[in-house]
Amino acid sequence: MIDEAAIRLRYEAVGLLLDERGRRRFAAAEALAAGHGGIMVVSRITGVARSTIGRGLVELRDEAALDLTRARRPGGGRKALASLDATLLDDLRGLVDPVTRGDPQAPLLWTSKSLRHLAEGLRALGHKIGHNTVATLLRGLGYSLQANRKTLEGASHPDRDAQFHYINRQVGAALEAGEPAISVDTKKKELVGDFKNGGRDYRPAGQPEPVRVHDFLVPELGRAAPYGVYDIGDNKGWVSVGIDHDTADFAVNAIGRWWRLMGQARYPKARHLVITADGGGSNGSRVRLWKLRLQTLADELGLTITVCHLPPGTSKWNKIEHRLFSFITQNWRGRPLLSHQVIVELIAATKTKAGLTVRSEIDPNLYPAGVKVTDQEMATINIRRHAFHGEWNYTITPRTKP
Numbered sequence: 001m002i003d004e005a006a007i008r009l010r011y012e013a014v015g016l017l018l019d020e021r022g023r024r025r026f027a028a029a030e031a032l033a034a035g036h037g038g039i040m041v042v043s044r045i046t047g048v049a050r051s052t053i054g055r056g057l058v059e060l061r062d063e064a065a066l067d068l069t070r071a072r073r074p075g076g077g078r079k080a081l082a083s084l085d086a087t088l089l090d091d092l093r094g095l096v097d098p099v100t101r102g103d104p105q106a107p108l109l110w111t112s113k114s115l116r117h118l119a120e121g122l123r124a125l126g127h128k129i130g131h132n133t134v135a136t137l138l139r140g141l142g143y144s145l146q147a148n149r150k151t152l153e154g155a156s157h158p159d160r161d162a163q164f165h166y167i168n169r170q171v172g173a174a175l176e177a178g179e180p181a182i183s184v185d186t187k188k189k190e191l192v193g194d195f196k197n198g199g200r201d202y203r204p205a206g207q208p209e210p211v212r213v214h215d216f217l218v219p220e221l222g223r224a225a226p227y228g229v230y231d232i233g234d235n236k237g238w239v240s241v242g243i244d245h246d247t248a249d250f251a252v253n254a255i256g257r258w259w260r261l262m263g264q265a266r267y268p269k270a271r272h273l274v275i276t277a278d279g280g281g282s283n284g285s286r287v288r289l290w291k292l293r294l295q296t297l298a299d300e301l302g303l304t305i306t307v308c309h310l311p312p313g314t315s316k317w318n319k320i321e322h323r324l325f326s327f328i329t330q331n332w333r334g335r336p337l338l339s340h341q342v343i344v345e346l347i348a349a350t351k352t353k354a355g356l357t358v359r360s361e362i363d364p365n366l367y368p369a370g371v372k373v374t375d376q377e378m379a380t381i382n383i384r385r386h387a388f389h390g391e392w393n394y395t396i397t398p399r400t401k402p
Helices: 004-017 020-034 038-046 051-061 088-096 115-124 129-140 160-176 248-266 290-302 319-331 340-350 373-379
Strands: 181-186 225-233 234-243 271-278 304-309 358-361 383-384 394-395
Touching: 004 020, 004 038, 020 038, 020 051, 020 234, 038 051, 038 160, 051 373, 088 115, 088 129, 088 319, 115 129, 115 383, 160 181, 160 271, 160 304, 181 248, 225 248, 225 319, 225 340, 234 248, 234 340, 248 290, 290 304, 290 394, 319 340, 340 358
Parallel strands: 181 271, 234 358, 271 304
Antiparallel strands: 181 225, 225 234, 304 394, 383 394
């Protein structure tokens, strides 16, 4: 007599832990042990089909027929939905990327393409599908969640690469001669106050730093304009934190402060300074005031100043961006920039294992915007434009004192 209670007890103990092959072999082993009528009884207790138990018995009697790489025979199991619905994948592609498929009337063109929205869109097209299946199909089609990436730089100047090679030669020659070479730029202006700052920082669980809901300027605090100077040869940085407009006056004053507080001690015998800068902004290649103030700086320091501007649309390749500014951003991530002094302290605390150190100070001066430089003033600049793209590469020499 077959002990059905014992079979049920054993199956309830292990059934949930078994895959399809394991359940098949368990049922076959129990049926074999039970003897005559065992297949029918075990099938009723376990829910495993009698034909499946029969295949399990074949496996038990002939181990050579057992394929350990598969739980079910080839072709077994429920058919993939895509194989049963011929238009499903094409409709899904059309919903995910309607613009490239030339369908301006696609239902999800102007909505977030969440899994549930995609499932709703497919159901509206007559498909029976849930959002979990949509996720599986998207993975099979090679889709994944993607953020926007800044890679489009617009039209590329035909001499872009040649200008980079030219800049490298100018910087390399200066460093080989023991002369200073710096990269300069203005970091993104920041609102000062208890505003949300990107990134996360460690805090006690459940106690995030409270910040304002809206990013509206606080007039009494204003904005901070960090202008940086990165010493390419020495891996040292200087940042002047301005409280007023980001003008050429402000930029050149920051370079002068770097030289007097850091550069002069590092390069006591220097006679020549190489500056690499973006083509726009306060230190732009077309900014007259930039050149006029550099002439004043050259006169004061007794240095010949060579400026090489990066070609248009390539500001992200400026060395200061990834050798200085990126580390400052990491250092103050998740921390509200409550005051100009807090900003200075966070910048000055920036260090890297490669030896980067940074000095910073507030520039309390006011720099009015819209200062005009006349043709007569431009004529006083002792400037020599280089043979290769003189609009990007030029040298300003100190004027002879009368």
